[in-house]
Amino acid sequence: MAPKVLISDKLSDAAVQIFKDNGIEVDFMPELGKDKEKLAEIIGNYDGLAIRSATKVTPTILEKADKLKVIGRAGIGTDNIDKDAASKKGVIVMNTPFGNMITTAEHAIALMFAVARQLPEASASTHAGKWEKSKFMGVELTGKTLGVIGAGNIGGIVCNRARGLHMKVIAYDPYLGEDKADKMGVEKVELDELLKKADFITLHVPLTEQTRNVLSRENLAKTKKGVRIINCARGGLVDEEALAEMLKSGHVAGAAIDVFSTEPATDSPLFNLPNVVCTPHLGAATTEAQENVALQVAEQMSNYLLTGAVENALNMPSVTAEEAKIMGPWLKLAGHLGSFIGQMTDEPIKAINILYDGSVSEMNLEALNCGVVAGIMKRVNPDVNMVSAPVVAKERGIKISTTNQDKSGAFDGYIKVTVVTDKRERSIAGTVFSDGKPRFIQIKGINIDAEIGAHMLYTTNEDVPGIIGTLGQTLGANGVNIANFTLGRAAPRGEAIALLYVDELVSAETIAKLKDTGLFRQVKPLQFDVA
Structure with missing residues (x-):
């Protein structure tokens, strides 16, 4: 039976056609995402769910999603998906991190110009028949210091564009190496130094427990007087009340905000301040970006449902279509090895040790690990899969370790799994023969x-x-x-x-x-x- 996908938000007709061209049955119901009760009522009929930001995938929705295998978010942010609940349910969560990078970066640059030159206020004044030329005195970007918080995909593009504007760029990103920073032409700094030096600060990080309120009241107080702040990333990164107070006091000269802690934002302490530019989450709102992410999510979901290829997943290692073909027999073997151990072990498991030898050691070991753990955890819950099994293992305090080594025996490659309990260690090894069939080779x-x-x-x-x-x-x-x-x-x-x-x-x-x-x-x- 062909897989069946529900699209519950507005996606382009071309994305719908991609599903159909791949032989996937698709129901396009773009207004359904706003109706939680109706979505919960029918979600059990679908293998895949394609969404934007309007649909909220809650534990209640997931509880009803007995067939669901994959959720595809056309865009970057997945705040509207309960990823923990999806993982426990065994549902892959994908996003499309590359389809709207250029668009979002350009919007950040546009907002930087807008707040530097007070363009929205000047436009509104002129439309009103006024000619207040002296009122809207702006500042140049050339020669100013731009502080970029988060120099990943989008932040990296902003850095590049800002250098083209002859700005000095400093970046705070714990994952940015010195070599990479040098190649980007930016100076890597700590957050406090960025706050102290930057004339403009732009944010390009996801919303996590580590980044929430990264521009808190305390950190805003550390900024350079006259700083201008741009946020096209996620709401919740900036303390909006504190920012409003500092805008009123003049410590912060201006702000350009595209995202808010509560959306849709119908009320905010930042609204109606003369030195604030606000847009309604337009970072990805270009014709090109909307089309790109829609097509990308349709392709990714189709590939997963038809071939097992996992791209841009947030709760499972990615596996390319080519990897899926090569690794298919090895993933089956990994599951069989785990299943053998799981069926043989009655006492609580403390640790799972996995050895990869020879050719298999060069494959996607994260995915293979998931296969082994899924096989073992089926003893606990027959419904677990490669997505949910690591979550189940973690909940039970099971430690998982991996070792890979060069070919050391008669086989071109093999996998050996050992489980440790309070009473014993138990191990089994297996390989894949040239005919593609998995075999047990040692118990x-x-x-x-x-x-x-x-x-x-x-x-x-x-x-x-x-x-x-x-x-x-x-x-x-x-x-x-x-x-x-x-x-x-x-x-x-x-x-x-x-x-x-x-x-x-x-x-x-x-x-x-x-x-x-x-x-x-x-x-x-x-x-x-x-x-």
Whole structure:
């Protein structure tokens, strides 16, 4: 059955057509996002949800979204999506961080000009038939110091444009390296230094607990007298009441604000101040940007629903379409290894250690880790997936560690998973053969070569005669057909294991009969999703 996507905000017709051209069923209901009750009522019918900023994806909505696999936000900000709830539900959250970079950066530059030259006030005065030339004395940008808070994608473009205006650019960004700053032609500084030196300050960071109120009352007081402030990033980065007071006092000469702590902003302490330019969240509001992000989100969601490619996800490692093709068998193997360990482990898990050897060590290990953890966590909750499993593991205090190494054995590459509990460590390793089929190659340090089937039986025993016969006779007598039979042992007459691929689930009665023979230390039926 073809995937089904709901578009609950205004997206371009071209984006709708992209879904259709990819064979995805799409319902375009651009006003639905404003109706929370109706959205909750129908969201359970969809595999994907494409939105802008009007739709609020709350835990209540997600609770009803039993089929939902992906939410695509046409734009950068995802404040309207409860990402924690989406992750727990196993829903990927994507945005489109590159489609409106130029537009938002240009709007910041435009606002900087507007506040420097008082353009909106001058325009309104002139439209009113006045000629107040001496009233609107502005300042030049040339030679001024621009302080950029956040020198990432959009902030980097602003830096470049400002240098073209012959401004001196300083930047505060904890993730900006000295080499990168040199290449950008900006001076990297700490926040206090930026506040002290900048003639203009522009913000280009997401709203997080670390960035909330980055321009607080305390920090605004540290700014240079006569500073002008521009915010085209997110509401909540600036203390609006404190900013209004400092504008009235003259400490801050002007502000240009495109985003507000509450939107739509129908009331704000910044409104009607003569030295403030306000726009209604227009940073991405150009024809080009709106089209770009709409097309981008449609392509990203289509790729994920059809090929498993993950682009610009906020709660899962990105996996390109090419990576998805190459990694597909390895992701399956990762899940099978995790599933084996999960089904074998009854006590609480303290740690998961994952070793990648050879060719697989050069792949997207974050995604593979998610596959392993998902396989393990299905023991706790059958509904977990690669998105929700790391959240479940973290909630349970499980530590996850990864090691990668060059080829060290007979296989071109392999994955080994070890779990640690209070009682024991348990490990299993596997590889992918040239035919693309995953195989188990080691259990408890004992080498094997086992094909993976939907139904399997695992036994441990002392290496003595009669094991094969007992297994074959007991299973046959109870109507269980053996598709593949793999044996391994640590040493002659030492510990031995058997892993059988069977055509049907082995019943509890058959398991009891095998245990009653007294030959087996452990008899465990296993199931794997091999679809």
